[in-house]
Amino acid sequence: MQYYFCWLSLFIMPFFTQAQAFETPFERNNNYSAAHHEAIAHYQKLQEAYPEQVQVRAQGLTDAGVPLHTIVLDKDGDFTPEQIKANNKVVIFVNNGIHPGEPCGVDASMMLIRDYLDGRLDREFLEHVSLVVIPLYNIGGSLNRGSYSRANQQGPEYYGFRGNAKNLDLNRDFIKADSRNARSMNRLFNYWKPHIFIDNHTSNGADYQYSITLIPTQHNKLQPILAKFMNQEMLPYLFDAMEERDWEMTPYVYARTTPDEGIAGFLDLPRYSSGYAALHNAISFMPETHMLKPFRNRVWSVYHFMDAMVQFAAANHQTIIDNKVKANQAVREQESFDLNWTLDQSQADTILFKGYEAKYKPSQISGQDRLYYDHAAPFEKRIPHFNYYQSSLSAKKPAAYVIPQAYREVIERLQWNNVEVKRLQKDTTIEVEYYYIENYETRRSPYEGHYLHYNVQVRRDTLRQTFRAGDALVRTNQVSNLYIMSVLEPQAADSYFAWNFFDGVLMQKEYFSGYVFEDTAYDYLQDHPELAQELERAKATDPELAKSARAQLNFIYERSPYYEPTYQRYPVGRILKE
Numbered sequence: 001m002q003y004y005f006c007w008l009s010l011f012i013m014p015f016f017t018q019a020q021a022f023e024t025p026f027e028r029n030n031n032y033s034a035a036h037h038e039a040i041a042h043y044q045k046l047q048e049a050y051p052e053q054v055q056v057r058a059q060g061l062t063d064a065g066v067p068l069h070t071i072v073l074d075k076d077g078d079f080t081p082e083q084i085k086a087n088n089k090v091v092i093f094v095n096n097g098i099h100p101g102e103p104c105g106v107d108a109s110m111m112l113i114r115d116y117l118d119g120r121l122d123r124e125f126l127e128h129v130s131l132v133v134i135p136l137y138n139i140g141g142s143l144n145r146g147s148y149s150r151a152n153q154q155g156p157e158y159y160g161f162r163g164n165a166k167n168l169d170l171n172r173d174f175i176k177a178d179s180r181n182a183r184s185m186n187r188l189f190n191y192w193k194p195h196i197f198i199d200n201h202t203s204n205g206a207d208y209q210y211s212i213t214l215i216p217t218q219h220n221k222l223q224p225i226l227a228k229f230m231n232q233e234m235l236p237y238l239f240d241a242m243e244e245r246d247w248e249m250t251p252y253v254y255a256r257t258t259p260d261e262g263i264a265g266f267l268d269l270p271r272y273s274s275g276y277a278a279l280h281n282a283i284s285f286m287p288e289t290h291m292l293k294p295f296r297n298r299v300w301s302v303y304h305f306m307d308a309m310v311q312f313a314a315a316n317h318q319t320i321i322d323n324k325v326k327a328n329q330a331v332r333e334q335e336s337f338d339l340n341w342t343l344d345q346s347q348a349d350t351i352l353f354k355g356y357e358a359k360y361k362p363s364q365i366s367g368q369d370r371l372y373y374d375h376a377a378p379f380e381k382r383i384p385h386f387n388y389y390q391s392s393l394s395a396k397k398p399a400a401y402v403i404p405q406a407y408r409e410v411i412e413r414l415q416w417n418n419v420e421v422k423r424l425q426k427d428t429t430i431e432v433e434y435y436y437i438e439n440y441e442t443r444r445s446p447y448e449g450h451y452l453h454y455n456v457q458v459r460r461d462t463l464r465q466t467f468r469a470g471d472a473l474v475r476t477n478q479v480s481n482l483y484i485m486s487v488l489e490p491q492a493a494d495s496y497f498a499w500n501f502f503d504g505v506l507m508q509k510e511y512f513s514g515y516v517f518e519d520t521a522y523d524y525l526q527d528h529p530e531l532a533q534e535l536e537r538a539k540a541t542d543p544e545l546a547k548s549a550r551a552q553l554n555f556i557y558e559r560s561p562y563y564e565p566t567y568q569r570y571p572v573g574r575i576l577k578e
Contacts, residue, residue, distance in 0.1 A: 021045065022114050026107035030296040033103040033156040034110060036066070036142045039135040042110050043071050050117045052077045060184025063165035064140035068184045073113050073131040075123055081192055084130045090313040090320050092129060093194035093282070094306065095185075095273060097136035098170050098201070100160020101150040104289050105200025108303040109133050125310050128317035132192050137181060140165025152204060155295035171199075172448045174276035175487060176499040177413055186416035189280065193418075195320050196284070196313060197277040200302050203252070203288035206259050207373035209354040211293045212242070212301035215252040215266050215286040217278045220389040221341060223327040223482070229319070230283050234312060241308040247301040250353060251385060252288050258358040258371075260379070262348065265387035267341060270486055270494040279483040280417070281327040283320075285309075328479040337485040338391035339492035348384040355379055395489045397481060398574035402432060403472040403488075407571065410496050411472045413487070419480045422473040429466045432573030435490055436461060437497075437506065453498045456491045458570070465573060490570050497570060508567045512557055514550060521556040531559055 024042060025034045034042065040056070047056045053075055058067035078084045084091055096105035113133065115121040136142050142160035149161050164170055164179055173182040189197075203213060216235060219227040242249040254264045268275035274284035287305050289298035313320060357377035363370040403411055405423075415421055439457040474484060490497035525532040535555055539546040545555065557563055 022049075022118070024107060024110045024114075026299060027111070029157075030294075030299075031155045031157050033107055033159055033295070035145065035158075036136050036139055039106055039110060040069055043069070043113070043135060046114060046117060053117060054113065055079045059188055061180045062139045062184065063168075063180045064143060065165075066139045066143075068137070068139070068181065068188075069135055070188065071109075071113060071131075071133040071135060073116060073126070073133070075116075075126040078130060088317070088321060089128050089130045090196065090317045091192055091194040092131050092196045092198065092309060092313060093189065093192055094131065094133040095137050095197070095199040096134060097138050097142055097160065098199060098273060099162050100136065100138050100142035100144075101153070101162055102200070102202035102289075103136075103142075103156065103159050104202060104295070104298040104302045105198075105287075106136055107299045108200070108306065109135065111299075112303055112306055121307060125314040127314065129310050129313045131310070132194065134185075134188075137185070138164045138170050139181075141170075150291070153202065153291040154293065166449075169448055171273055172271045174273055175270045175413075175494045175496075176448075176450065177416070178449055183416065186413065189277070189282075190416065190418040193280070194277075194282050195324050196309065197274065197282045198306060198309065199273040199284070199286050201286055201288045202291055202298060204291055206253050206255050206358075207292055207356055207375075208250070208253060208259060208290070209356070209378060210248060210250050211290055211297040212247060212249050212305060213252045213288045213290065214238070214249055214305075215268065215274065215288060217274045217284040218265055218267050218341070218389055219387075220391075221267075221275075221338060222278050222283070223281055223331060225323050225327045225330060226281060226283050229323050233316065233319075234283065237312050238305070238308055241311070242301075242305060245304045245308070247304050248354075249301075249305070251351065251387070252286075259353060259355050260358065260381070260383055262384035262386060263353075264343060265385070265389070267343070267389060270483075275494075279486055280480070281324055281331065281482075331481050332477060332479055334397070334481060336394050336396050337482060337489075338394045339486065339489055339495075340391070340393040341389040342392045343386060344388040344390045345386060347388040348386045350382045351385045353381065353383045393491055395485065395491070397476040397485060398433065398576050399578045400473055400475045400575040401484070401488050402430065402467050402573040402575060403474065404571055405468065405470045405472060407501065410487075410501050413496075414472075414474065414484070417480060417483050419474060419484055420478055422475070424467055424469055424471045424473060426469050427466055429464055430573065430575060431462060431464050433460055433462050433576055434465075434573060435459070435570040437490065437568045437570060450500050453500070454493070456497065458491060462576075467573070488572055490572075502570060502572075505566060505569055505571060508564065510564050512553070512562070514553055517553055517557065517562075520562070521553055521560075524556060524560055531556065534559075 025032050025038055043056045047054050055072045057070050059070050060068040062068050072079050078087055096109055141164045144161040145158045168179050170181055173179050177183050219231055253259050254266050270276050270279055274286050277284035287302055356373040356375055359374050360369040435458040438459050440453045441455045443452045486492050487496050545551050
C-alpha cells in the first residue's frame with residue numbers, strides 16, 4: 001500500500017506544486033487583494049512557465065516613477081499588433097486598478113490568465129482572441145494602501161487610494177492627459193487598437209441584490225455600426241451568460257433618487273476610459289461590482305464577465321473585426337459629428353430589477369429621517385431605464401485644422417492618439433475660419449486640476465492668415481476624425497479649449513491710456529462716421545454706456561484697428577476647402 005502511494009504521489013505532487021506556485025494572494029485569503037509587486041511577480045512566474053503564450057512588458061512611465069506593465073496572452077505567441085492582425089484575432093484590452101480602492105479586476109485578471117494558460121479554462125476560445133491586460137494602472141494610488149478610504153465598501157482588508165501620485169483621478173484624465181499614466185495609456189491604446197475595451201470598477205451608490213452591474217459605452221454616441229452590434233448582439237449575450245453562470249447582472253444603477261423610480265444610462269464623456277475608447281471605435285464596457293457585496297463575490301463576478309466576453313469574441317471574431325473596419329471607414333468619410341448630448345427623458349425602456357425597498361427611519365445621530373435599504377424586503381419588479389441621449393450640438397468637419405506650433409501640448413496629444421500631423425514646410429498664407437469665444441462659463445472650483453469651461457458660445461469669421469513653418473496641419477480624412485473633432489472643436493464637452501489648453505487667448509494683452517486715446521478716437525470717428533452713428537445709437541439704448549467716458553472710448557477702441565485681433569480668437573484655424 002505504501003509502495004502504491006509513493007508511485008501515485010509522483011503524478012499528483014507536480015500538479016499540486018505547480019498549482020500552488022501560481023496561487024494568487026486572493027485565493028489564499030478571499031478578503032485580500034494583491035499589491036502591485038505581488039501582481040507583477042505572479043505574471044512573471046507565468047511568463048517563466050509559459051514563455052510562448054504570455055509576455056510581461058514594462059511599457060511607459062507613471063507618476064509614481066514605476067513603469068506601467070502590460071500582460072499579453074496569445075496562445076500562438078503573437079505578441080505584436082501586427083502579428084495579431086495578420087492572424088485575424090480580436091484584441092480585448094483590459095484595464096485594472098484605475099481606482100485602486102476598487103481592485104476586483106486586479107485579482108480576477110490574475111486568475112483568468114493563469115486559468116487559460118494551465119487549461120482550467122478552455123484555451124480554444126483563444127484561437128481568435130488576444131488579451132492585453134494592464135495589471136494595475138494607478139500604481140501611485142495602489143502604493144498608498146490602507147483600509148479606510150472607501151468608507152462604504154465591504155473589503156478587501158487593504159486597498160489603494162483613488163488619487164494617483166499627483167492626486168489625480170485617472171478616470172477623468174484620458175483626454176487632458178495631465179498624468180504620465182494617461183500619456184502612456186494614450187500611446188498604448190493606440191498601439192494595440194483594441195476591438196473591445198474593459199475597465200474594471202466597483203460602484204458607490206444605492207443598495208440592490210446584484211454583485212455586478214455594467215456600463216456599456218453610451219450607444220447614442222458610439223459609431224452606429226458598433227452601437228447596433230453592441231445593443232443587439234453583445235449585451236443580450238453578456239446578460240444571459242452572466243445569469244447562466246449564477247452572476248446575474250443589471251445595467252449600472254445610476255439613479256436620480258432610489259432605483260425603484262428608475263435608472264439612467266451613464267454619459268461616458270471622453271474624459272472617462274470608456275468614452276475615450278469609443279473615440280477610437282472600440283466597444284467599451286465598465287463592469288461596476290457592488291461595494292456592499294463580499295470581495296470574493298466581486299472578484300468572481302468580474303472573472304466570469306471577462307471569460308464570457310472572451311467566449312463571445314471568439315464566436316463572433318470575424319464580425320467584430322469587420323465591424324471595426326467598417327466603423328473606421330465610416331468615421332473617415334463622416335461629414336458631421338455630435339459633440340454634446342442631453343438625456344432624453346421622454347424615452348425609456350423597462351427592465352426587470354431586483355432591489356431592496358428604500359425606507360426611512362430616524363437617524364441616531366441627527367434625529368432626522370435617514371435612508372436605508374431593507375434587506376428583509378427584497379423586491380423584483382420592472383423599472384424605467386432612461387438610456388437615450390439626444391445630440392445637443394454638432395459640427396461639420398473642415399477639410400483640415402491648422403494649429404500654431406506654440407500649442408505643443410495639444411499637438412503632442414494628437415500624435416499620441418495616432419492622428420497624422422503634417423508640418424508646414426514654409427510660411428504660408430491660408431484662408432481659414434476662426435471661432436471667436438463670445439461667452440462661456442467656468443467651474444468655480446478646480447476639477448481635476450483645471451477650471452473646466454462649459455456652455456461655450458462662439459461666432460465665426462473667415463480671414464487670410466499667415467501660418468509659420470513648423471505649424472501643424474491636421475487633415476480630417478482620418479480614422480481618428482471623431483477624436484480630432486472632439487478635442488479641437490471648442491464647444492465639445494471635453495475639448496482642449498474646455499480643459500484650458502487655450503486660456504491665453506481669453507485675456508486681453510494690450511490696453512489704452514484714456515488721455516492719450518481721446519484725440520486718436522476723435523480723429524477715428526471723424527474718418528468713420530458710421531462708427532460715430534453706431535456709438536450714438538448704443539448710448540441711446542444703454543444708460544451705463546451714455547454716462548461713462550471710459551466705456552465710450554473702449555467702444556471705439558474695440559472697433560478700431562488698435563484693438564488686438566487675437567483676443568478671444570480660438571487660435572486653431574479651420575480650412576474649409578482643400
